[in-house]
Amino acid sequence: xxxxxxxxxxxxxxxxxxxxxxxxxxxxxxxxxxxxxxxxxxxxxxxxxxxxxxxxxxxxxxxxxxxxxxxxxxxxxxxxxxxxxxxxxxxxxxxxxxxxxxxxxxxxxxxxxxxxxxxxxxxxxxxxxxxxxxxxxxxxxxxxxxxxxxxxxxxxxxxxxxxxxxxxxxxxxxxxxxxxxxxxxxxxxxxxxxxxxxxxxxxxxxxxxxxxxxxxxxxxxxxxxxxxxxxxxxxxxxxxxxxxxxxxxxxxxxxxxxxxxxxxxxxxxxxxxxxxxxxxxxxxxxxxxxx
Amino acid sequence: xxxxxxxxxxxxxxxxxxxxxxxxxxxxxxxxxxxxxxxxxxxxxxxxxxxxxxxxxxxxxxxxxxxxxxxxxxxxxxxxxxxxxxxxxxxxxxxxxxxxxxxxxxxxxxxxxxxxxxxxxxxxxxxxxxxxxxxxxxxxxxxxxxxxxxxxxxxxxxxxxxxxxxxxx
Ligand SMILES: Cc1cc2nc3c(=O)[nH]c(=O)nc-3n(C[C@H](O)[C@H](O)[C@H](O)COP(=O)(O)OP(=O)(O)OC[C@H]3O[C@@H](n4cnc5c(N)ncnc54)[C@H](O)[C@@H]3O)c2cc1C
Ligand code: FES
Ligand code: FES
Numbered sequence: 001x002x003x004x005x006x007x008x009x010x011x012x013x014x015x016x017x018x019x020x021x022x023x024x025x026x027x028x029x030x031x032x033x034x035x036x037x038x039x040x041x042x043x044x045x046x047x048x049x050x051x052x053x054x055x056x057x058x059x060x061x062x063x064x065x066x067x068x069x070x071x072x073x074x075x076x077x078x079x080x081x082x083x084x085x086x087x088x089x090x091x092x093x094x095x096x097x098x099x100x101x102x103x104x105x106x107x108x109x110x111x112x113x114x115x116x117x118x119x120x121x122x123x124x125x126x127x128x129x130x131x132x133x134x135x136x137x138x139x140x141x142x143x144x145x146x147x148x149x150x151x152x153x154x155x156x157x158x159x160x161x162x163x164x165x166x167x168x169x170x171x172x173x174x175x176x177x178x179x180x181x182x183x184x185x186x187x188x189x190x191x192x193x194x195x196x197x198x199x200x201x202x203x204x205x206x207x208x209x210x211x212x213x214x215x216x217x218x219x220x221x222x223x224x225x226x227x228x229x230x231x232x233x234x235x236x237x238x239x240x241x242x243x244x245x246x247x248x249x250x251x252x253x254x255x256x257x258x259x260x261x262x263x264x265x266x267x268x269x270x271x272x273x274x275x276x277x278x279x280x281x282x283x284x285x286x287x288x289x290x291x
Numbered sequence: 292x293x294x295x296x297x298x299x300x301x302x303x304x305x306x307x308x309x310x311x312x313x314x315x316x317x318x319x320x321x322x323x324x325x326x327x328x329x330x331x332x333x334x335x336x337x338x339x340x341x342x343x344x345x346x347x348x349x350x351x352x353x354x355x356x357x358x359x360x361x362x363x364x365x366x367x368x369x370x371x372x373x374x375x376x377x378x379x380x381x382x383x384x385x386x387x388x389x390x391x392x393x394x395x396x397x398x399x400x401x402x403x404x405x406x407x408x409x410x411x412x413x414x415x416x417x418x419x420x421x422x423x424x425x426x427x428x429x430x431x432x433x434x435x436x437x438x439x440x441x442x443x444x445x446x447x448x449x450x451x452x453x454x455x456x457x458x459x460x
């Protein structure tokens with residue numbers, strides 16, 4: 001299993017990236033952590049003629065607070081996310097999601113930008129981005145644009161990225177004070193892709209649910225927000241949550257799609273079990289788990 | 292025949308320039324170009340952990356990196372741990388606990404256990420299992436490997452307490 005031949009350039013500016021991407025068209029592909037692309041190349045499912053390595057592109061590896069929220073550079077690697085006090089303080093749901101992804105050796109290299117661009121429907125981070133209302137900054141030859149995560153994920157391995165564009169950063173808007181978040185997944189073996197997963201961010205005002213973003217992954221062709229289920233949760237009170245209307249709405253609005261290992265029926269069942277578990281964890285009592 | 296390109300990297304403490312084709316993985320480079328065969332190659336797509344090496348001080352899959360990406364990086368393979376106390380203790384306990392049969396997975400297991408004990412010197416059994424869950428062993432079974440890692444942690448901790456005590460006197 002060896003990759004087909006290719007040329008390799010470590011790009012040093014967005015202009016250089018743009019020129020090479022334009023010259024090679026579909027034959028050029030960017031590489032970040034390589035933890036999805038290199039296996040795909042080994043299996044010849046990807047055969048780029050030119051690899052554009054983003055590792056030297058300035059400014060892509062920073063984590064900082066901006067007036068818009070917490071900004072995470074596209075080349076920030078998973079282990080850096082897990083170790084970052086800024087992420088722990090401002091986006092604890094992201095810190096909580098990292099250990100669910102693959103294994104330590106893969107988390108040394110894999111990047112947040114590469115993960116989102118890859119858009120695996122079973123991946124944790126796209127759902128976390130939906131739950132936190134992330135905004136994705138994209139750069140291309142026509143300049144930069146910013147789009148909400150909810151418009152970024154289109155289908156399996158399919159995103160709103162246009163040819164020659166890259167993700168440069170991800171912004172997580174500041175969370176309200178009453179934010180609680182949690183992520184959980186059903187998995188056959190630690191580190192595997194999930195059979196079904198969910199990432200919830202719930203905003204309380206006093207004891208009342210004022211807002212909820214309930215994201216699911218590994219249920220259909222992309223990470224999705226269950227908006228009707230969220231609406232059924234809003235207005236409910238801490239310690240007195242009735243999960244039934246939330247789970248009914250969920251079953252109605254999300255139609256799971258089978259994958260290699262699980263039938264759609266199994267996923268439908270697991271989705272409800274997970275949602276019930278997370279509601280219990282987040283809203284049964286006083287103990288607050290921020291996210 | 293692919294064209295060759297120079298790559299300059301630090302390998303087990305020595306900085307040198309080598310010629311590689313761009314599609315050569317770091318794992319193939321280590322074994323075939325440099326002749327360092329402690330790094331094993333199993334699945335070639337990141338799943339088995341046999342090829343685990345250290346890149347800039349952290350474990351990574353050598354099959355999921357092209358050697359050319361290692362330009363300017365610090366690579367350490369098991370050969371580079373000769374004389375490293377934590378690695379020697381781990382190796383000895385792997386031996387004592389029969390934590391290997393064919394040895395194919397062993398370098399990856401040792402590298403992973405080494406990083407675990409660096410960050411978490413006194414791990415629970417559950418933590419050890421979690422940390423080694425990305426490394427496949429196809430013959431020994433995992434219990435002996437987990438036992439050996441826990442024994443190594445205990446010995447390293449006992450030594451640390453002993454030297455800590457002496458230093459305080
Ligand atoms: C054994 C194993 C288990 C795994 N388990 C999980 C898991 O449980 N959950 C999970 O989420 N992932 C898992 N992964 C995948 C891993 O998370 C990858 O790191 C991630 O999917 C891709 O990130 P990367 O930085 O490695 O990107 P790369 O592999 O470098 O790139 C992936 C794709 O994104 C494109 N790309 C990269 N960066 C950008 C950018 N900034 N802008 C635009 N396009 C870009 C590339 O061209 C390529 O098409 C696993 C991988 C392995 C090998
Ligand atoms: S050979 Fe690299 S992980 Fe299996
Ligand atoms: S000892 Fe043979 S694979 Fe682990």
